[in-house]
Amino acid sequence: MKRYSPKLIEKKWQEKWYGSGVFKAQNGSKKRKFYLLVEFPYPSGDGLHVGHCRSYTALDVIARKKRMEGNNVLFPIGWDAFGLPTENYAIKKGVHPSIVTKKNTDNFRRQMKELGFSFDWSREINTTDPKYYKWTQWIFLKLFESGLAYKDKIAINWCPKDKIGLANEEVIGGKCERCGTKVEKKEKEQWMIKITKYAERLVKDLDNVNFLEKIKTQQKEWIGESHGAIVKFSVEGIEESIEVFTTRMDTIFSGTFLILAPGHNFIEKYKNKIENIDEVLKYKEEAKNSSDIDRTNLDKDVTGVQLKGIVAKNPATNEEMPVWIADFVLEQYGTGAVFADAHDKRDFKMAKKYGIALRTSIKPNDELLWQKVKNLEECFEGDGTLYNSSQFDGMSSAIARPLIIAWLLGKGLAKPKTSYKLRDWVFSRQHYWGEPIPLIFCSQCGWQPVPEKDLPIELPKVKNYKPTDTGESPLAAISKWINVKCPKCKGFAKRETDTMPNWAGSNWYYLAYAMLGNSKSEARNPKLDWNEKNIKYWMSVDWYNGGMEHTTLHLLYSRFIFKFLWDIGAVPKQIGAEPYKKRTSHGMVLGEGGIKMSKSKGNVINPDSVVKQYGADTLRVYEMFMGPFEQMIPWDAKGVVGCQRFLEKIYNLALKINPAMRRGAKSNSELDPKFKFSLNKTIKKISEDIEAMKFNTAVSSLMILANNFIENKEFIAKEDVKTLLLLLSPFAPHLAEELWLASSFKGLCCNQKWPKYNPKFIEEEKVLLIVQINGKVRDKIEADFGISQKEAESLALKSEKIKVLVGGNKPVKIIFVANKLINIVI
C-alpha cells in the first residue's frame, strides 16, 4: 500500500499546471471575466512569510473555484520591488539593488510555485523594470501637466537613520515606520501631489463600493471630512480680517478670544502692529523646532502668547476679543486659526491659565453638570441648548448651527465650508532605489517635463548609491546623468535627482496586469502597452484582498491615482471611477503564543520548511483551517499535523474504495438518504463558505464529509469520490489531481465543473424534534419532516419523560418551530 507522499506528487502537478497554461486569463474572452487581486509582495530577502501564504492561499481557493464555475479568471502576481530594505541590503553587502531584487524575486517565485498558487505567470510584473516604470513616470508627467504635482518647501518628517523624508502616513507615533527611529523635522523642497483635491470624492465614492465597513471607516477617518463654516473676525485698525474654520457655530456667542497657529502669516504681515513682537517670534521659533508629537502631546500644559495691540471683534456679539498664538493650533488644518470659548477643553484650560475671560452659551441636559458649567468649574464640549445667544436662545445645537451660519452669511461674515484632515502627499525621496522623477530644471524655463518619447528615464548604474547626510539624492553626484539640455530652450539644464516613494509603482499595477497582451503573437513576449481595450475588458477589479495596514496608504493612494487617470481619460469612462469593486482584508499570522513573528524573537516560521516536512497541500489546508480569515491568529505547529492526518485520510480513502463500487454499482449516495443529505449539504456549505471567506468552516465540513465517507466506506462509489475530490481541489489541489488520476477520471481536476447540490436532497426525511419545557431541553423525538404542530404536540406529550415533567400542569402556551422544536410552557 502506497503512503501519501507530497514530495512525490506536488512537483509533478505544478509542472503540469504551469506548463499547460490552465491558469492563463484570456483577454477579450466571451466567458464572464473575474478579476481577483492580491497585494503584490515586496520581495524581501527573508522570502515568503506564512502570512503571505495565508492570504494568497485564500484567494487562490477563490480563484480555483471561480474558474471551475466557468469564469475567465485573471489572478495575477508581480513584485513591488523598489524600496529601502533592498537598498540598505545592497549598501551593506556591496551588491547592486537590481541584483538583490533579481535574487529575491526568483526566490519568491519559486516559493509561490511550490505552493501551487494558480497565478497567471505570463503576466508577472516588476515595478523596477524600466518597461514598467516607464508608465509610472508617465503618470507623474500627467499629474505635473494637470497641475497636481508641485514643488514646495515644507517641513518634512525626516528619519535621521534611514536618511529619508517620510509621508505622514509613514510616521507611526512620531517614529519612522521602518526603523523606529524618532522622526525629526527638516525643511526641504519636495514634490507634492494634490491628493487633497480628491478628498471629497474619495469619501463620497466609498458609498458605491463593496469594501468591508471597517475599511471604509478607516479611510473616512483618515480623510477626516468635517462640515462647518469659515467665519470672519474683523481686526481693529487692519483692513484684513482673520478667518476661522469652525464646526461649532452654535458656540459663537461664547467666543471670547482668538488663537492663531504660531506659523500663521498674520504675524509676519502685521508684525509692526504687535507690541510684543520679540516674545511672539521667540514662541514661534520654539514651536517650529518641536516635533508634531511634542506639540500634540495631550499631557503637556497648554502654552501661548498674546499678540499685544491686536484686538478682534466677535461678529455675533460685536464684543472685543484678544488674539493669542498657541502651538496646539495647527497651521495645516482649517485656516490655522480658531475662536476660543468655554466649550472647548483646550481653550478652557488656556483661558484659566492666562486669566482670559470666558463665557458659556450651551446648556447641557444634566442639571448637576449645568451648575458646574455655569460656574466655569467644568468644561462642557457636547451639544445642548443655546442661551446667551440672543435670537438663537432655546434652540438645540444641531438646529442652531445652520441658522447661525445663514444669519452671518447674510451679513457677509461667514460661509459654509468643509475641511479635511488629509494633507497633500509628499512624493519625493532622496534615495537611489526608486523611479527617477522625469523632470528637468532649466534656469530660464523652470521645471520642464521630460518629453514622453524619452521615457523611461532609467536609473543610471552607479557605484555609490548611499544616501547622503545633506539629504540630497545620491543621483545628484552623477554629473553625466544630471546635466541635460532643456527640452524647451535647449539650454543647459539639470535633471531632478529625487526619486518617487515606493507607493508610486503600486498606484496602477492592477492596470498593468490587465494591459498585458496575450494574443498568439504576444504570448512569448507580452507587451506592456497602455492597452485601453484590455483595460476595458478586465477593469474594475472584482475582488481585492490585502492587509489593513494599507488602508490609509496604498489603498487610498491607488484609488486617488485611478480617479485621476479616469478624469484625464487615460482609462475608459465606462469602467467607472473606482478601481476596486470589493475589498476584503486578512488577519496577521502571529508566532506561537500570540506574539508577532520576528527574527529577533526567533519565532519565524519558514514556509519552505513546512512544505519540506508536510507538503504544500498540508500548509495550504492548515492556513485555511487555523481560524477566521479576517482575524489575527497564532501559529500552532501541532495544528499542522492534524491537517496532514486529514489529507492522509482522504488519500487512503480514495484509493481504497470497494472495487465493486468502482465499477458503478448503486452508490451509497443513491441508497442512503442520510449520506445523500450530507453530501449535498456539504457542497452547499463549502460553496457558500468560500464566497464568505469562511475557509475554516469550509475545511471543517470537508473533514466531516471525509469522516462520513470512512463510516460508509464499503458503499462509496466513484461518483461520490469524484465530488469529494472536486470539493477538495481548491484547498489541496495537488492531492486532488493525484487522486483524480488514480481514480482514472479524465483531464485535470482543476479544469472540471464545480459540483452543484440538489436542493431536493438537502431536505431531511426524518428530523430530530427538540422538546423543551419552559425553554429547557427535556427530550428529543424523531419525527417525519414537515410534521404539523398538532402531531408534534401529541407526539411530545406521549413521551414518558415529558409526561412525568408536565404532571398535572396544564400547558399555558406551546411554541412550535417547524422541523426543529416544540416548547411547552407550564
Add this chain to the structure above:
RNA sequence: GCCGUCGUGGCGGAAUGGGAUACGCGAUUGACUCAAAAUCAAUUGUCCGCAAGGGCAUGUGGGUUCGACUCCCACCGACGGCACCA
C-alpha cells in the same frame, strides 16, 4: 479621549434567536508491537451521584423573550485605528 473589533473547554475555534462546546489540537485509557512511533477504538466543560439522572456554565451585572453565546443597556478586559483637527 474618540471610533472600531472581540471576550465560549487545557488550546485554535464552531454555533449569530431554538440541541452550547461542531471540526482540529492536546490529554487519558485500550488494541496492535519485544518496545516505541504511526495507526485504530473509546473517553474528555464543570459539580453532585454507584447509577439512572440532575444542577451550573459562553468576561461581569441588569433587561427583552416561551427561549439569549446570539438582541438591548451599563461595566470590566484585550486588540486595532485615530488623536490638542477647532
